[in-house]
Amino acid sequence: MRTFSLSLLATATIALAACASNPPPEPPPTPSASNTTTVTPPVQPPVQPPRVTPPPSGPLAGSKADFAVKATDRVYFDYDAYNLDSDDQRSLSSQIAWLKQFPSTRVEVQGHADERGTRDYNIALGERRAQSVKSFLVAQGIAENRIQTISFGKDKPLDPGHDEAAWSRNRNSYTNVIVEAIS
Numbered sequence: 001m002r003t004f005s006l007s008l009l010a011t012a013t014i015a016l017a018a019c020a021s022n023p024p025p026e027p028p029p030t031p032s033a034s035n036t037t038t039v040t041p042p043v044q045p046p047v048q049p050p051r052v053t054p055p056p057s058g059p060l061a062g063s064k065a066d067f068a069v070k071a072t073d074r075v076y077f078d079y080d081a082y083n084l085d086s087d088d089q090r091s092l093s094s095q096i097a098w099l100k101q102f103p104s105t106r107v108e109v110q111g112h113a114d115e116r117g118t119r120d121y122n123i124a125l126g127e128r129r130a131q132s133v134k135s136f137l138v139a140q141g142i143a144e145n146r147i148q149t150i151s152f153g154k155d156k157p158l159d160p161g162h163d164e165a166a167w168s169r170n171r172n173s174y175t176n177v178i179v180e181a182i183s
Contacts, residue, residue, distance in 0.1 A: 062181025
């Protein structure tokens with residue numbers, strides 16, 4: 001047993017002696033001020049993440065839906081009338097602005113009448129209403145070849161009712177975009 005203890009002691013002594021013979025590394029010499037050239041690493045600009053453009057919200061510019069959002073598409077008329085008063089002209093100003101913004105669009109102005117009167121009379125009245133709107137748009141600088149007209153008379157009522165409230169809604173012109181400015 002004594003031999004085992006002596007062997008263990010000898011191994012430990014050798015291990016300590018081996019550690020003592022390996023001195024720690026010396027620190028690098030401090031450069032003198034006259035021999036030193038300071039090397040500064042180049043400054044890297046911060047990395048910018050790629051810009052992500054959010055998808056547009058709302059309807060596409062130049063589409064029917066865009067027109068519906070940005071312009072007044074109907075003008076209402078008095079009984080047996082087709083003239084545009086100052087309120088109607090102000091309402092049409094949004095159509096004019098939109099049509100000027102999208103010069104490749106084309107529209108159809110539809111004339112409508114209420115159910116009173118004969119079918120032929122209401123077709124003629126609806127046509128006069130549509131022409132009245134078209135003439136105003138052309139007078140404001142919209143090319144005539146971009147506007148077509150059609151009359152539905154009393155055949156396509158906006159309101160199916162049979163009273164003055166329904167009739168007043170049915171006496172209108174409606175501007176429908178038929179060629180959009182989008183591809």
